[in-house]
Amino acid sequence: MIEQKKVTCPLDCFDLCLMDVRVVDGVVTSISGNKDHPLTCGVLCKKGKDHLKRHLDPQRIKTPMLRKGDQWQELTQEDAMGILAEKMMGIDSRNILYYTDSGHNGLSKNAAELFFQRLGPITTHRGSLCWNAGNFGLEKSIGEHAGVRHFQIQEADEVIFWGRNALETNLHLYLYVKKMGKPFLYIDPIATKTAQAADEYLQIKANSDLELAAGVMKLLVDGGFLQLNPEERKLVERISMEDVCNSTGLSQEQLESLARRFRGDRNIITFIGYGLQRYKNGARAVEGIIALHFLSGMVNKPGCGFHFSDKRIAKSLAKPFAKKEVVNETFVKSTFGAYVQTRKDWSLLFVDKSNPMVQLPDTQEVRKAFERFPFKVGVDLFMTDTMKAMDLVFPAPSPFECADVVVTSMFSPYLQYTQACVESGEQVLSEYELFQRLAEMIGMDDYPQVDLDRYLYLHMEPVLKLANLSWESFKEVGWMDPEPEKEKNRPLEWKTPGVQIFAEMTPKKTGIQDPYKYRLITPHWKDSLHSQGFKDVHDLPKIYMNEPGFATGEKVIVQSTQGALTCVVEVDPRLQTGLVYIYEGYWQHSGIVNTLTTDAYSDEGDQAAYYETLVSVVKENARRS
Ligand SMILES: Nc1nc2c(c(=O)[nH]1)N[C@H]1C(S)=C(S)[C@@H](COP(=O)(O)OP(=O)(O)OC[C@H]3O[C@@H](n4cnc5c(=O)[nH]c(N)nc54)[C@H](O)[C@@H]3O)O[C@H]1N2
Ligand SMILES: Nc1nc2c(c(=O)[nH]1)N[C@H]1C(S)=C(S)[C@@H](COP(=O)(O)OP(=O)(O)OC[C@H]3O[C@@H](n4cnc5c(=O)[nH]c(N)nc54)[C@H](O)[C@@H]3O)O[C@H]1N2
Ligand code: SF4
Numbered sequence: 096m097i098e099q100k101k102v103t104c105p106l107d108c109f110d111l112c113l114m115d116v117r118v119v120d121g122v123v124t125s126i127s128g129n130k131d132h133p134l135t136c137g138v139l140c141k142k143g144k145d146h147l148k149r150h151l152d153p154q155r156i157k158t159p160m161l162r163k164g165d166q167w168q169e170l171t172q173e174d175a176m177g178i179l180a181e182k183m184m185g186i187d188s189r190n191i192l193y194y195t196d197s198g199h200n201g202l203s204k205n206a207a208e209l210f211f212q213r214l215g216p217i218t219t220h221r222g223s224l225c226w227n228a229g230n231f232g233l234e235k236s237i238g239e240h241a242g243v244r245h246f247q248i249q250e251a252d253e254v255i256f257w258g259r260n261a262l263e264t265n266l267h268l269y270l271y272v273k274k275m276g277k278p279f280l281y282i283d284p285i286a287t288k289t290a291q292a293a294d295e296y297l298q299i300k301a302n303s304d305l306e307l308a309a310g311v312m313k314l315l316v317d318g319g320f321l322q323l324n325p326e327e328r329k330l331v332e333r334i335s336m337e338d339v340c341n342s343t344g345l346s347q348e349q350l351e352s353l354a355r356r357f358r359g360d361r362n363i364i365t366f367i368g369y370g371l372q373r374y375k376n377g378a379r380a381v382e383g384i385i386a387l388h389f390l391s392g393m394v395n396k397p398g399c400g401f402h403f404s405d406k407r408i409a410k411s412l413a414k415p416f417a418k419k420e421v422v423n424e425t426f427v428k429s430t431f432g433a434y435v436q437t438r439k440d441w442s443l444l445f446v447d448k449s450n451p452m453v454q455l456p457d458t459q460e461v462r463k464a465f466e467r468f469p470f471k472v473g474v475d476l477f478m479t480d481t482m483k484a485m486d487l488v489f490p491a492p493s494p495f496e497c498a499d500v501v502v503t504s505m506f507s508p509y510l511q512y513t514q515a516c517v518e519s520g521e522q523v524l525s526e527y528e529l530f531q532r533l534a535e536m537i538g539m540d541d542y543p544q545v546d547l548d549r550y551l552y553l554h555m556e557p558v559l560k561l562a563n564l565s566w567e568s569f570k571e572v573g574w575m576d577p578e579p580e581k582e583k584n585r586p587l588e589w590k591t592p593g594v595q596i597f598a599e600m601t602p603k604k605t606g607i608q609d610p611y612k613y614r615l616i617t618p619h620w621k622d623s624l625h626s627q628g629f630k631d632v633h634d635l636p637k638i639y640m641n642e643p644g645f646a647t648g649e650k651v652i653v654q655s656t657q658g659a660l661t662c663v664v665e666v667d668p669r670l671q672t673g674l675v676y677i678y679e680g681y682w683q684h685s686g687i688v689n690t691l692t693t694d695a696y697s698d699e700g701d702q703a704a705y706y707e708t709l710v711s712v713v714k715e716n717a718r719r720s
């Protein structure tokens with residue numbers, strides 16, 4: 096029997112691609128992009144195409160497994176759940192730490208959250224490894240998480256990708272800009288593929304975006320394009336263009352070129368990236384860019400505006416089973432390693448949808464922290480470095496094995512569906528079922544015991560009603576645009592009017608001190624969603640640099656105050672000196688890059704400030720001799 100199904104790519108990506116899945120006699124045989132989707136238009140990136148390989152991968156975890164010394168014992172679901180239930184009975188729930196992230200963007204994957212809301216209070220993280228500084232800046236600026244929608248690009252004259260590496264991380268935004276025939280300018284310290292495709296590229300120094308926005312604003316004031324009150328003028332007069340050029344590394348001409356875009360005679364839309372907020376002052380960088388748009392009137396007009404994130408779609412869903420929040424014990428996510436070691440009372444670590452051993456900063460502390468837990472439980476498709484450190488591991492279903500509603504607040508404004516295509520293995524339970532059974536086992540009587548289809552429907556009910564669409568037709572088509580027209584064009588309100596944010600520029604340290612004289616940026620690799628695409632990569636991590644005396648292929652030791660990592664040099668001739676980069680996501684079998692990164696976090700928003708990391712680089716043979 097041949098069946099044609101629709102599945103949404105569940106990865107933590109901006110785009111939410113809709114895939115066509117061919118199923119022959121209960122086996123997925125091929126996948127391709129769904130051509131009718133208005134944004135993703137039939138194009139899947141390498142990561143999306145890899146879903147089939149991962150689904151069929153013989154290394155997938157197929158049964159629950161219990162650690163026995165250095166061996167793993169296969170268990171039935173029943174036995175594994177029994178062990179977990181026993182571990183959770185009769186303990187203080189605050190001694191359970193729940194760690195999670197966005198390994199799958201489906202609503203059904205919130206099962207653990209529903210469960211711990213009812214079991215709690217527990218201990219869990221606050222803030223984010225991802226976007227929280229920017230979200231803080233956004234919320235402070237406009238009181239909500241909202242931005243322009245992609246279709247407004249049609250009316251723009253030009254697009255700015257301000258640290259948004261669209262070609263490599265947000266492919267369908269890039270393709271949309273190209274399809275609309277709009278030129279774009281790109282701002283990034285690294286000459287990424289987006290930089291190489293850009294009409295104009297500003298190679299800014301790391302962590303100087305607030306200064307850049309300030310400089311542009313000053314040029315607008317000086318040129319008479321922006322009227323300020325006398326007090327504000329005074330503040331702007333104090334900004335020195337020489338300082339701005341020094342801290343951004345850009346010339347006066349380059350600054351003028353950017354300023355020309357904000358004079359008001361062109362429509363500009365700016366997409367702000369997440370790399371530029373992985374610093375202590377990440378929130379203020381985003382706030383400064385937003386301020387520049389409001390001051391210059393580059394908002395609330397067709398073809399004008401900015402985008403960082405947008406939670407309006409997610410918020411339009413019902414929350415039928417949310418309990419009144421219990422007050423959990425929390426810690427800043429990036430400080431997991433240090434925080435865990437301050438307590439001795441731990442009973443249980445529960446990890447799902449994430450790979451903290453690889454993705455959290457300061458790996459050595461994370462490893463030590465793991466050892467503090469007498470029992471550790473994880474759910475994943477593969478034996479990641481995190482799962483290898485667990486005592487009990489449950490298999491997760493692949494994206495083709497479980498129905499879901501998928502939503503993101505990163506970019507795509509659509510609500511999407513995933514049809515279950517094939518059965519999962521006999522001993523593989525979806526998280527949805529796993530937690531229902533577990534709740535039953537421990538006698539948690541307020542846990543939602545409704546079937547999955549009903550659970551998903553109840554979330555969608557208000558938006559379906561509003562759009563006058565039936566649940567069945569949504570499931571059939573696979574996507575819907577839930578946003579009413581008036582919401583799409585609702586003007587954003589500036590809550591912090593004025594130029595005050597530019598008074599908050601922190602003076603930069605002059606000259607990084609020896610021996611850690613290079614700033615390390617660890618961006619996201621085109622072909623992997625974080626660590627997921629690195630499973631079968633066994634090479635040493637590549638360190639990209641452009642420093643005299645270092646040649647491609649040389650082995651080096653990269654060292655920070657956190658730890659050391661052996662890497663191989665790849666000369667990037669377009670890189671500025673003083674800056675090096677290594678893609679995040681390499682597994683232990685290659686070398687985890689977060690061995691080097693600091694667990695510092697942003698002053699506002701509790702965002703991991705990975706890019707505050709400084710390193711030294713020494714040739715391996717130089718160190719030996
Ligand atoms: N292929 C791929 N796509 C992904 C992901 C992935 O892992 N792989 N991850 C997804 C997720 S979870 C996220 S959060 C997004 C991230 O999406 P992006 O924000 O596009 O990606 P990043 O790699 O985090 O950072 C983007 C760029 O910021 C630059 N940058 C660093 N410091 C500065 C600075 O001070 N100023 C400026 N202007 N730029 C700076 C980096 O050099 C980098 O090229 O991507 C999503 N998409
Ligand atoms: N150095 C450095 N580190 C970074 C970043 C950086 O820029 N630099 N970026 C940070 C950012 S932006 C983010 S968002 C985080 C991401 O951090 P993580 O979300 O921890 O990263 P992933 O490697 O994507 O891990 C997701 C895991 O979920 C699993 N998974 C997939 N589907 C399912 C499912 O259905 N159920 C379950 N239970 N598991 C599933 C995958 O197999 C994978 O192991 O990393 C952060 N780490
Ligand atoms: S990772 Fe992003 S671009 Fe790639 S297939 Fe999935 S949603 Fe599409």
Ligand SMILES: [Mo]
Nearest residue numbers: 107224225226
């Ligand atoms: Mo992220």
